[in-house]
Amino acid sequence: xxxxxxxxxxxxxxxxxxxxxxxxxxxxxxxxxxxxxxxxxxxxxxxxxxxxxxxxxxxxxxxxxxxxxxxxxxxxxxxxxxxxxxxxxxxxxxxxxxxxxxxxxxxxxxxxxxxxxxxxxxxxxxxxxxxxxxxxxxxxxxxxxxxxxxxxxxxxxxxxxxxxxxxxxxxxxxxxxxxxxxxxxxxxxxxxxxxxxxxxxxxxxxxxxxxxxxxxxxxxxxxxxxxxxxxxxxxxxxxxxxxxxxxxxxxxxxxxxxxxxxxxxxxxxxxxxxxxxxxxxxxxxxxxxxxxxxxxxxxxxxxxxxxxxxxxxxxxxxxxxxxxxxxxxxxxxxxxxx
Ligand SMILES: Cc1cc2nc3c(=O)[nH]c(=O)nc-3n(C[C@H](O)[C@H](O)[C@H](O)COP(=O)(O)OP(=O)(O)OC[C@H]3O[C@@H](n4cnc5c(N)ncnc54)[C@H](O)[C@@H]3O)c2cc1C
Ligand code: SF4
Numbered sequence: 001x002x003x004x005x006x007x008x009x010x011x012x013x014x015x016x017x018x019x020x021x022x023x024x025x026x027x028x029x030x031x032x033x034x035x036x037x038x039x040x041x042x043x044x045x046x047x048x049x050x051x052x053x054x055x056x057x058x059x060x061x062x063x064x065x066x067x068x069x070x071x072x073x074x075x076x077x078x079x080x081x082x083x084x085x086x087x088x089x090x091x092x093x094x095x096x097x098x099x100x101x102x103x104x105x106x107x108x109x110x111x112x113x114x115x116x117x118x119x120x121x122x123x124x125x126x127x128x129x130x131x132x133x134x135x136x137x138x139x140x141x142x143x144x145x146x147x148x149x150x151x152x153x154x155x156x157x158x159x160x161x162x163x164x165x166x167x168x169x170x171x172x173x174x175x176x177x178x179x180x181x182x183x184x185x186x187x188x189x190x191x192x193x194x195x196x197x198x199x200x201x202x203x204x205x206x207x208x209x210x211x212x213x214x215x216x217x218x219x220x221x222x223x224x225x226x227x228x229x230x231x232x233x234x235x236x237x238x239x240x241x242x243x244x245x246x247x248x249x250x251x252x253x254x255x256x257x258x259x260x261x262x263x264x265x266x267x268x269x270x271x272x273x274x275x276x277x278x279x280x281x282x283x284x285x286x287x288x289x290x291x292x293x294x295x296x297x298x299x300x301x302x303x304x305x306x307x308x309x310x311x312x313x314x315x316x317x318x319x320x321x322x323x324x325x326x327x328x329x330x331x332x333x334x335x336x337x338x
Contacts, residue, residue: 001038005047010040012054012188012220020190020218022047025218029072029111032103037116038219055222057109059084065228068186071110071221075174076101078109083313088226090235090254094177097239097241100246110221113185113201116212117168118248120144130166130209138165138209145309148249150317152204152270156305166209167267167307168257169268170202171248175235176267179275180254183226187220201275202272212271233258238328239267240320251321260285262329266321269304276300279325286335290326 009015019025025047028258037043056070059081067088069078078084079095079112082288099107121127121139128137140148141160148167158165175198183198201213215221235256241247252267262283264276282296301322 002041002044003043004038005089006050007047008050009054012051012222015049015051015054016188016190016218016220018047019220023217025049027051027110028101029108030074030106031111032099033106033111033115037123040123042116051110051220055220057059062225062228067226069109069224069226071108071223073109075099075104075107075109075112079104083228084106087229087233087318088177088181088235090180090237090256091174091177091226091317093237094173094239094252094254097237098173098247099173102227107182109174111226113172113178113198113224114213114221115172118147118171119168120147122168130163130205130232131168131212132163132210134208134210135163137163140167140309141165143309144311145307145314147250147268148307148309148314149270150304150306151266151274151301152206152272153307154307157308164205164207164209166205166271168205168209168271170212170270171268172248172273173237173239173267174250175202176252176265176273177254178224178226179273180235180256180263180265181226181229182263183224184226185221186223187215187219188222189216193222195225199273199275204271209271213272227255231259234332236328236332238324240324251317251322251324253321255325255328255332257288257329257332262288264325264329266283269321276325288329290330293326293329294322299323 026045028048028050055072057072059068060068074168075095079092129140178198185196237254239249239252249268254265266274279296280299304318
């Protein structure tokens with residue numbers, strides 16, 4: 001492991017100043033992702049700034065009826081919170097679908113959405129990877145693509161030598177639920193505070209796959225706000241994976257039904273949690289029959305690009321995610337009728 005300096009600042013303002021002043025500095029929260037990357041040589045910072053005890057660990061009521069999740073609240077604490085269970089079951093279900101009890105006891109609200117891709121080549125420092133080492137190329141194209149993206153990619157077979165190529169997916173379950181809930185991210189940075197809509201926190205690879213998010217260097221997540229939901233809102237998270245626990249999503253679906261509105265976010269299919277806005281438009285006010293949902297999802301997935309690769313590639317994800325959305329909405333609507 002490359003040696004690095006370690007700092008435990010007194011407060012969030014000092015933590016932001018410390019990271020902003022050192023171009024190769026990172027924040028440390030629960031460490032369940034970052035520490036692995038330090039050991040593997042994937043992350044090679046000069047300075048690690050520990051923020052675990054600096055941000056709030058509380059889940060608090062907001063005046064508008066929403067909830068604020070302090071960035072240091074653990075995934076276990078949020079999943080067990082009575083208000084989350086009653087009002088935002090999609091979030092509790094997504095959290096409980098992730099990792100293991102021990103990991104969830106340590107992983108935080110701030111760190112979970114910022115965990116990095118599980119692309120095997122990203123974690124293998126012997127292989128070219130534009131995300132880890134900009135400009136080196138992308139080993140995943142034509143390689144092991146089972147966990148890779150089908151949406152938001154440039155083509156069915158991107159150029160593996162091009163500096164902008166990356167077909168990685170974002171691995172967080174929590175982030176998919178937060179995207180469907182239209183959560184808001186509270187950020188403190190060198191230029192002060194700002195609020196980032198959760199759907200704008202993550203980015204597609206564009207011309208710089210090394211950047212996962214729209215956060216600037218030194219910006220710290222201090223809390224994530226869940227907006228209030230109208231009475232009668234129903235929500236659920238469904239995750240499809242290779243084994244029943246301790247596995248990342250092949251595909252996942254977070255769905256929220258409020259009156260005539262249906263919000264759908266997809267995991268395991270893109271570089272960011274993917275809001276299925278085309279399908280949402282088609283389903284607004286419609287009767288949510290299996291056929292209507294399937295057709296809306298076909299429209300959403302029309303631009304999907306399956307990636308070839310070892311073991312048959314990842315084209316299976318396109319019908320799989322469609323079926324998973326149908327099953328999730330069917331369960332939610334039959335629940336509402338019972
Ligand atoms: C074996 C294993 C299985 C897993 N399975 C799943 C799974 O099925 N589903 C799933 O969703 N996750 C899974 N995870 C990932 C786990 O959920 C994440 O590692 C965890 O949520 C990261 O949170 P953390 O607080 O430990 O972050 P850290 O590891 O401390 O940090 C992660 C990143 O976020 C940055 N960061 C942390 N806090 C802040 C902040 N407040 N502001 C700005 N930047 C910050 C850090 O600099 C770092 O880049 C798994 C992990 C392991 C090890
Ligand atoms: S898909 Fe992205 S993370 Fe994976 S090897 Fe290619 S550039 Fe790296």
